[in-house]
Amino acid sequence: MKRILLLITACIFSQLSFSQSAPELCQGAYFTEPQGKEFLAKHVPTSKKEWEARAEQIRNRILEGGELKKLPARPASKPIVHSRREMNGYTVENVAFETVEGYYLTGNIYRPLNQKGPFAAILCTHGHIENSDARYLEYVQLRCASLARMGAVVFAYDMLGYSDAQQSQHKILKAFKLQVLNSIRALDFLLAQPDIDKNRVGVTGESGGGTQTFMLTALDPRIKVSVPVVMVSAHFFGGCVCESGMPVHKKGDFQTNNVEIAALAAPRPMLIVSDGADWTKNNPNVEYPHLQKIYALYGKENLVENVHLPTEKHDYGPSKRIAAYTFLAKHLKLDLSKATKADGSIDESFAKVLDRKELAVFNAEHPRPVNAAVGDDAVSALLNW
Template sequence: MTIKSGIICYIIGIASAIAQPNPDRPDLCQGAYFTEEEGAKALQTFASTYHDKASWEARASLIRKGIREGMQLPARPQFAPLKPIRHSLRTMDGYTVENVAFESLPGLFVTGNLYRPINATGKAAGILCPHGHAPNQDARFLEQAQQRCATLARMGAVVFVYDMLGYGDSKQCDHKISKALTLQALNGIRSLDFLTSLPEVDTTRIGVSGESGGGTQTFLLTALDSRVKVSVPVVMVSSYFFGGCVCESGMPIHKRPTHQASNVELAALAAPRPMLLISDGKDWTRHTPEVEFPYVQNIYGYYGAKDRVKNVHLPNEGHDYGPSKRAAAYRFLAEYLKLDLNRVLKDGKIDETPNKILTPTDLQVFTSEHPRPADAVVGDEAVLALLN
């Protein structure tokens, strides 16, 4: 990501933060729903409801149920067969890239790019890379996304980066469709299905990492699907900020008739699976070392697993998935997914220079030669009808 695009994304995030809460929807917790002080105090209130592993797991069960019911997630989603579309395989320096689509719900396609290591021996770890918001809705094509996927593939992982609704090739409905939260959760689950269906992937070594809105997708998917073994939500886990977009907080997953929760507890549902919180000093994660991280670490302590949750805080940085944030993620994912960090080190530092940044045209899934399938459902109302 360039400095300019990073600033734009940060301004978009701040604009979302100050636009809430929403007086017309008292059941929703959106944007900066709490003040910073209220967010920290809320964590103290939440913590008073449990005191050991058993009581935490009772609350965790309540929170998971609240997520599912709040986003109206079907108990048994009526997924279509995957029927993957794969084309335009390119061989790079230590990895390959190809353009991929597959069905989620009937007629709704997940679109993205699959990065794979060259000369891998044995089964490979699999990593999903959801992305955050961007002003041009081409976040999958940004340098920060391509660098992350290419480097992880060079380390030995099979990596799939996929579009948010309305982004990239996923233009079957608007991004801010009313049930975007549900649809993106289902697409995330289906992306796990695709990744774990690949014969070269070790299904016991699955990770997820995304930034901002992709960070929200990361901790929600980790909470909902036990196949995720390692979680790295970047610049998103906050005690007072709940996500500024409808795709993150547009449905009542935090405030339920039975309880109130925040994204800190939603992220803590990963326990005791390894999780790295990456935070910075210029957005809503500025207090992570003093507020959010100790709260989550306490929960991990109930499992005797405090060492499995870590925080890398970058006080002089802002809201992105830049080089230092990626370096922290690479080291954590290498440790817990058994990747070969040495493949991407030069003089002891992460070296991304072998990666080639491709154009959006190179990475596009649906083209004149590879058109979107004729049975694709198009339009907000038609896509929402798939959930009925």
């Protein structure tokens, strides 16, 4: 966890000079903890009508600040899907497809094996870690395999500059814009798979992947259930350019924060998972009560939950995964028993952790398409739609 927080801190400092010249960016610990709490106290809506007007303002700020009011046409190229492997209760395939012409989103799709659909669908994002092979790490594979075995078609995909996504570095200027587009196109891809129940669609991820989780949920009503892990904070706005490098939180006199953005999920089911060692340490007393007030406007306060782990750190470890599995199983009608023991504890022993070479999309046999833009400038040029 210490290495992850150091990496995020380095990311914040690398953006400092840019944010000083762009005062409407809200990066890192933009508020102090008391300021974050005070902000929420001043923005408790008194009615559903008042909240929905505020929600529309917040959504528009994200779309305008992220230059997402108008999306580019979907590329006509077909997805690249190869290397299907049958595992214990699930299958895995390697996937790439264009999200904007010239940029290929890369990932792995996990499907239930020997089960009858229609199936739930779940997007799995990952956070900022020191190891650029994030998608290949054990905890990501275990999460995806477990959810697939429980009865969901799961797509795990890369952030810029991680794993197969090496067309540019991670911290290009408009990383936020491209990563939101990638999430929307990932959802397009997932929902286009055969035998999907479009009323059972979820997304979950940790840290920067938690940001992707609540941003996508805020913008796309096709997401029905969300589980942002170790990220929802009243005072911390995301430490990387891909989370807060565009003016999505502030413009002139208008200000919002990530708790209000997460609240745009209401009244859809949402679980926030928090710990005692990062910016989510106040969730039980600050962020979660505010979310309950928003959900109460719909008479749905039972659909927002918080699992707080005060002795744990910033990760998506076993206890956080079992919290997510339990919530997703409940609201997406999955078979929780396939990832738990009789006593309710986590059981991922069935899953085989594959080598990065097995999960990589691009290799000698499957090279990156020749039309792929390569380099920070070339990828950034794709974003001028």
